[in-house]
Amino acid sequence: MDKLRKMAVFARVVELGNFAAAAADQNVTPAIVGRHVADLEAMLGLRLINRTTRSMEVTDAGQRYYHGCKTMLDQMEELEQDIADQKGVGLSGIVRVAAPEGLGTLLMDAVESFQKLYPQVLFDLVFENDQTDFVSGNVDLAIRLAISLEDSSLIVTKLTDTRLSLFAAPSYLERYGVPVTVQELDNHACLAFGGSRFGDSWPLLTKTGLRKLRQPWRMVINQTHIYRDALVRGTGIGLLPEIMALDLVEARQLSPVYLDDRFPDVGVFGVYPDKAFQPHRVRLFLEHLRKHFSEP
Missing domain, CATH: 1.10.10.10 (Winged helix-like DNA-binding domain superfamily/Winged helix DNA-binding domain)
Structure with missing residues (x-):
């Protein structure tokens, strides 16, 4: 020993x-x-x-x-x-999870319900928008949002899908109108999320595939909670995964904006290193996450 x-x-x-x-x-x-x-x-x-x-x-x-x-x-x-x-001793130990900070509330809900089933399992949660380093971060599981994942060295489990959509405060839309075409966005204040893997552009679906839509951004913000707050304040129109905006839509603080063209769906993935043995608690939590994200 x-x-x-x-x-x-x-x-x-x-x-x-x-x-x-x-x-x-x-x-x-x-x-x-x-x-x-x-x-x-x-x-x-x-x-x-x-x-x-x-x-x-x-x-x-x-x-x-x-x-x-x-x-x-x-x-x-x-x-x-x-x-x-x-032996019936019960599940225990620490699960280390990294996730985008915009998924913080959803992940906390999943952790809370999991710990009701397995109260001796502890969690170390890291919320960051950068790519996870599994080795230096000693992370068991990462949650990622992406149109596709190409890292073959990792094991990937899809948890759910969510669509990228435009959102704005009702007050903003009442004052400046609701755009219905991509061209009409030129007359609006558009906000970019600086932590996005798409950089200074929005991914737009066209007949020929994805293209990058660039605007003269009124603001570029690299934290999801600040980005959401700026939209709620009526600062402009922004692009978010619907899963990160549903609570504000239900509270009528944000309204979706649908154009003639649409934005792509984004997968929510559970990702972990390719290794022979994954701790039982991590496997159970991953399955719990899959069920949690699939609930309506």
């Missing part, structure tokens, strides 16, 4: 990139982390990490050993959980 502990510490050093971060993550001192790594190197007779006072570099042998450690540790965790489930 002492060797497994050393392997777990070594794996976190590789994932986090330095001894100090691994020490903070493991709740020990950097000196103890260094001792664990040195003990492993002595056992193996190999240098796993080249280190100086200012930097570190994982050797080729260290990379191979890390991947072996990670596989073994994941399998051990999965085995222990499965045995605990069979």
Whole structure:
């Protein structure tokens, strides 16, 4: 077991990139982390990490050993959980999830209902609009919105579909009118979401496929809650996945704007690394998410 502990510490050093971060993550001192790594190197007779006072570099042998450690540790965790489930001990442990911050309320609803079923399962939730780094972030599962996902190194489960649509405050539409064509958008204040993978454009469906629609943006905003607030204030017209605007539409704070042309559907995906053993709690939560997002 002492060797497994050393392997777990070594794996976190590789994932986090330095001894100090691994020490903070493991709740020990950097000196103890260094001792664990040195003990492993002595056992193996190999240098796993080249280190100086200012930097570190994982050797080729260290990379191979890390991947072996990670596989073994994941399998051990999965085995222990499965045995605990069979004994009726109950599901437990931490599920680390990363998601766009615009899905925060929906994800919190899913977590709350899951914890009613499995109260001993804890969650570490990271809300960010950037692409998830599964290794350095130590993330079990990421939620992504995309027209399509092409990363073959990841396992992808579709949770639901949602359409990209234009929205504006009723007060804005009453004052400036409701556009019905793409050309009429030129006479309106359009807001861009700066965290979008489409950059400074909106994806528009045409007979020949997707094209990028660019406007002289009145504002570019990179946080979903601020973007939604700007629309509610009547600042302009903006593009959002419907799943992120339904609550405001139901509250009559926003109204959908439908053009002759339409925007594409976007998939909501659960994504996780391709590894032999996924913890049982993660698999159950992913299935719970799929059912939660499919509910009307």
